[in-house]
Amino acid sequence: MKTGKEIKPGTVLRIDNDPWLVQKAEFTKSGRNSAIMKTKLKNLLTGYKTETVYGADDKLDDVILDRKEATLSFINGDTYTFMDTTDYTMYELNAEDIEAVLPYIEEGMTDICEAVFFEERLVSVELPTTISRKVVYTENSARGDTSGKVMKPAKLSNGTEVQVADFIEIDEMIDIDTRDGSFKGRSKK
Numbered sequence: 075m076k077t078g079k080e081i082k083p084g085t086v087l088r089i090d091n092d093p094w095l096v097q098k099a100e101f102t103k104s105g106r107n108s109a110i111m112k113t114k115l116k117n118l119l120t121g122y123k124t125e126t127v128y129g130a131d132d133k134l135d136d137v138i139l140d141r142k143e144a145t146l147s148f149i150n151g152d153t154y155t156f157m158d159t160t161d162y163t164m165y166e167l168n169a170e171d172i173e174a175v176l177p178y179i180e181e182g183m184t185d186i187c188e189a190v191f192f193e194e195r196l197v198s199v200e201l202p203t204t205i206s207r208k209v210v211y212t213e214n215s216a217r218g219d220t221s222g223k224v225m226k227p228a229k230l231s232n233g234t235e236v237q238v239a240d241f242i243e244i245d246e247m248i249d250i251d252t253r254d255g256s257f258k259g260r261s262k263k
Contacts, residue, residue, distance in 0.1 A: 078128035084176030088135040144189040180232035206261040
């Protein structure tokens, strides 16, 4: 059993005896109302998609899934092919199946991912918590603004834009937290 606030992308829930993949999950807590989790779900058997809101304390049945290590092999349009690191089996996923991690996937990445299977069928891929990516464009730092944590936008090679510290320059490798897309620091790799 999971509560509504524990739902995250890649989780599979059992709703009316059907497995539903959580493609997006957004936690919202406002002052007056109770906390809620807005989710985008996809039925793994029929492909049907829906959006649902759960309370933070709602109890939901989660499905135990098989997991294997995999790496990105290649990208062909909207099809992403991953390869099992132990037996070299190839698995394909569409862009809509990995929507939550798509901003951090790029051609030639070497990150070891977790391929998630339901009844021996690949349903999603989870990236490591921290990944390193190269900054291909960012503005020069603003002189004199040292009042605290100064951030600026930076573009990665796959077109994703992230907020980075003011001292980051073009061609630097940075670490990104894949859970929320936040900048963690310069990469030590």
